[in-house]
Structure formats: C-alpha cells, structure tokens
Amino acid sequence: MSDKPSRTVSDRLQAIDWTDDAIAFRHVHSRALLMREYLRRAALWAQAYGAEEAWPFFDIAEYVDADTTTPPEVAEELEQLLKDLAPASLRTTCRAAVRWSALREVHRDLPANLPDPYEPLLLMHERGGGYYLEEYLDLNGVMIPLRDMESNASSAPFVTLAPTTLDALDAEGEATYFAKISDGYPRHSPRGIVRRRVEDDGRTHDEAFTRNLRWEPTEYLRLYDLGHNEIDHVRITEIEAAVFIESLTEKLTGAS
Template structure:
C-alpha cells in the first residue's frame, strides 16, 4: 500500500472514538489488537526495537535517515495534530512512513508480516485506544487488554485473514463463548449470554453467518475455544 493511501485511511478515522461502534465491534477489535501486538513483536525482534515495543515507528530502526516527500510529510504532521495520545501518533507515523519506505525500498519489508495493517483496521472499526490509570492495561472500549511481554508473542500462531467478512463474524451482542467438537472437528458454535437469563446458541454457516441452533445442556461434547482460535477457524472458512 502506498504512503498516500495509508494517509487517506488514517485521515478518515473518527479519532474521537465512536463508542457505539467500539462496543459493537469489541470482538474484532480485540483480535486486531492482539495480532498487531504479535506482528510488532516479530518486527521488534527482527530490527532491534525490543525496547520500543509495542507502539512505535519502526522506520526509525530500519532507515534512520528516511524522510517522506514534503507533501506527505506535511499531511502526516497535520494528521498527528488531530490525534491525542502519543502512542497513537507514533503508530500513525509508523504506518505512513513504513508504507513510504516500502515503496522506495521493497526489500526492507520483504519476508515480514504487514506490521500496521491490524492496527489501522482496529482504528477504522471504532477509533482509538487508551491506557488505564496504571498504564498497564490497554482500554479497547468494551474490553481491557494487558499486553504482557514481547517474548510471549514470538512463535504464536498468527491470525492471518483479517477481511471484513471474517471480522464481522466475530461481532455479536452479549458475552460470547466459542465452542467446537472436543476433537477439533465439525462446525464452530458460539453462545451469547445477554442479561442474566437469555442465552442464544448459534452455529457458523458456510457463508460466515451465524444461525440459531439448539446446543445440549451444558454444551456436552463441546470444548471451549478462545477468541483467537475462533478467528483462525473463521479465517480458514473465508
């Protein structure tokens, strides 16, 4: 993706946070943040930026002398004035500058995952994130995320498919638990708990739409899977 196109996407983000969208898209935003943290760990390890992880401008480590063309640099500076948090500004700069560096020197980004794409998708699906008062947790709006340590992400299986169809399938009202056959075969199920008494059981169809289903009491014969494994399974069906 070109630096100009990346700049356009970031300019279109509602940085004031659409609380309705953020809550509605809590499931996908949680997965997108995790996948960004994983990719950021891979890049940090590859270019000696471990101390800057997780939110950083990687181009400073790849090519310290790199500069955007004047028009793009001015556009990025204007964008950064509209963004409140320093970590957001760093990642916006990183996304635009890495796109520009990749245009000029494609071999620099070869062999590594698209670093900022999950985070840009996160921004597009509900705006920014913030830190809690302790600075330890990331507030994604609707869910808190503790990044943990960089080493914990290295070697983790990626969530490769991040198109809108897959991300939309991760959304739903209520507290969601995903389930599959104990042996990992068969379809993917989920239960959505709304309020104290209402539980809605669903199965994911081949068109990646959730359909009502009657699960046995206690979901006998099914094992719970986390949201990351659910995202991987949905991606394989896409």
C-alpha cells in the first residue's frame, strides 16, 4: 500500500494555520455550510455501518475495515501536529481523514451512493482552522446547532465544493438570496440570482452574481419594490445559490 494518499491529506492538515482566526471570520458562511455537509455525510456513513453511537466526530474507517492503518511515518508526523490542537474530537477526525485516504486506496468496493465523508471537513479547516463544541458548534465567527443524527442525515446536500463557489458565498454580514424567475426559467434554473446583504452596522447592499463571475451592485430589488420590474423572483437558500454559481462558472470557463 502506497503512503501517497495519506501523505496528501496529512500535508493538507500540516499546511493549515490553526491560529489565524481572521481567516475563519472571512469565511463564516462557507465554513458553516461545509460543517453541516460533514455532519450530513457522517450521519449517512454512521447509519450504513452501525456507528450511530459514535457520530458525529468519529473514525469511519474503524467501522468499514478496522485493519486499515495509517502508514507509520505519516502517523508520527500527524501526531506532532495534533498534540497542540483541541478539542479531542478535532484530533479524532484529523486522524480519521488521513486513515480514510489509506482505506480508499485499498477498498474499491465502497458504497457508491455515499459521498466522501471527510472532504467537507478538510475544506472547512483549510478555510479557517478548527472549532469548539459546547452547546453549539462554534466555528470562530459563527455558531450552528449540532442537532441529532437523523435530522442531519435528511438535510439538504451541499455538494458544490469548488473554492470559487465557496468564496462567492463569503461576504460580510447576513445575506438573503433570490432567484429571478420567469417562463422557461424556473427556480432550479433561473435567469440569475441576486442577494440582499446587511452588514453588522446596518448598511444594506443589493448585489447580482454576473457573467463576470462576481457579485456586482444591482438596482433590481429596489426597482422591483417600486413596481418597475416585470421579472419576478423567489427567495432561495445558500445551497441553491451555490448551485447556480457553480453552474454558471462551469459554463463560462469550461471548468468541471
């Protein structure tokens, strides 16, 4: 068994600045979505392999194939990193993500309907470090409820994990998203999307995601409120907005 997959994941963890809270604050929206997606995926794997009591922060490889191990040299280097990190559940899942990469190399028969459990969590760490687990999950800038395993397993999937998409969801303040709809442009395939973003100081910004692949100021919502727009809109979720952003990016850049 090659140590390359495990080394790749370990190197990603080693490259993270676990002490820079400013990065986490810049990525509060995407980090929350990524954590929720990890919780969903971990719940699906827990249900599939009888690991419900171990959910949410656990070593899934232990339940799939307990004989799979992390290459010793990689494991030793990883422990040097983890000795200063908290909480314990973070150390558990970092070890688990590295071990999982080793398991995937030797197991080509993993259930195709179950997505990679640790990739959302790795991306979340790369966008601002760790978390704290108390009554809520504290992601250094945003807190989200843990909820129970069943509700996480049935939550809407967030599968648009491209960095450009994640970056487009991060902005100061709270954002409400809308899809512009009309005949031939339903909610799942709208003419475009806009958002109203309210900063902490109360300032409001209306923005449209344009063919320039960035958010730009728009008068659409203000004009609509004044009765000057014929194109209708409907409120959508961040996940739906992410799907549109990634689809438009792929269409205009040819990336997939």
